[in-house]
Amino acid sequence: MISGRVSAGVRPLGAGLRRWIAGVLLALGTTAATAETLVERGAYLADVMTCHNCHTPRGPNGFDVSRLLSGGSQQFDEPAFKVSGANLTPDKETGLGHWTDAELRTFLVTGTKPDGVNAAPIMPTAFYSVLTARDLDALVAYLRSVPAVRREMPPPEYRAKLEREKPPYVGTQMKDAEMADPLRRGRYLVAIAHCLECHTPRGSGGHDYANAAGKGGKLFKGPWGQVVSANITSNPTEGLGQWSDDEIRRAMTEGVSRDGRRLKPPMGYASYAKMTRQDQDAIVAFVRTLPPR
Structure with missing residues (x-):
């Protein structure tokens, strides 16, 4: 609370400034109460x-x-x-x-x-x-x-x-300050979600990250049957080059392809649907930068 009394030589705060300070204090209190x-x-x-x-x-x-x-x-x-x-x-x-x-x-x-x-x-x-x-x-x-x-x-x-293995875009610990940049944030999320681990084909020596990162073609077997991972690079015909941001986001979070087909596991659609819109958008933005394969 701001007192109505003032010391000698100190000018009283105007009503507008008092309201602004009160708003800042309220916002700080709310942030502290709801911090993750x-x-x-x-x-x-x-x-x-x-x-x-x-x-x-x-x-x-x-x-x-x-x-x-x-x-x-x-x-x-x-x-x-x-x-x-x-x-x-x-x-x-x-x-x-x-x-x-x-x-x-x-x-x-x-x-x-x-x-x-x-x-x-x-x-x-x-x-x-x-x-x-x-x-x-x-x-x-x-x-x-x-x-x-x-x-x-x-x-x-x-x-x-x-x-x-030594996949791309990893190896160095990120700093919290870097997360403010959407592309760096997207790169971080694509890394910890290990998207390229599933969307890069394997050879005799492991994943071919050097020549085929994001190209797809990896086979997965499970209760869902057999599934081959998709090409998530910016290739305009084989990849996501012609997809809209909303179409990429829907495929990631709802398991629905651009043509309306229902996509199968093991892609974690339900998990990605829980992500914040900021993080979803950051992933879409970074995937756009993957070289076409």
């Missing part, structure tokens, strides 16, 4: 990063939220490894309850577990190297907040030496 917590930010990021696709078991009606992040139903059987999505809950025997916060942060950006073993590259930690310091803290806070679920998952099988 680290746990809320972490939950949002888990959707953007489609963590549930691999780490939450599925029931007949979709994800089994009663066992959130306790280990996925799908098994990834590749020539170099055979793994399932791990239990990420704070359970101390079957989950991450025995990991320290520092170990969890290190794993998210390097793929290296506390025992020194690297995770199979199906876990896209190479893309997570861009995560801001605050977003790393948010993910750790969120993973600590989910209910602990005791659920033993099959141990990973490594059949060959695992090579860490």
Whole structure:
């Protein structure tokens, strides 16, 4: 409250200025009251990063939220490894309850577990190297907040030496200030959502990021049958070059193609639909910059 009394030599504030100060104080109070917590930010990021696709078991009606992040139903059987999505809950025997916060942060950006073993590259930690310091803290806070679920998952099988891939647009931690630029924000979101991991074809040595980033053509097998990822580059005939922003956004968030066809999983349409409009627009803007393939 601003007092009506004034000290000698001090001119009283005008009514307009008093109203402006009161408005600023009210706005600051509102912002503080509604600021996003680290746990809320972490939950949002888990959707953007489609963590549930691999780490939450599925029931007949979709994800089994009663066992959130306790280990996925799908098994990834590749020539170099055979793994399932791990239990990420704070359970101390079957989950991450025995990991320290520092170990969890290190794993998210390097793929290296506390025992020194690297995770199979199906876990896209190479893309997570861009995560801001605050977003790393948010993910750790969120993973600590989910209910602990005791659920033993099959141990990973490594059949060959695992090579860490080097996708484009990653490798350097982003700063919060950079997120104000729409294209940098879009690049960040495309990275942590590991869009190019799914939309780049694989060769004998891994994904062909050097020559075919975003070209599509990667095969996915699952309950949905067989699906081949789409070309999301700016190619005018094979990619998204002729699509409108709204058409790209609808495909991403609703699973509906430009011609009205219903698109299939494993694309995380429901997760992307929860994203803010600012983040959706940033992704669309950055995808526009992908060289045509």
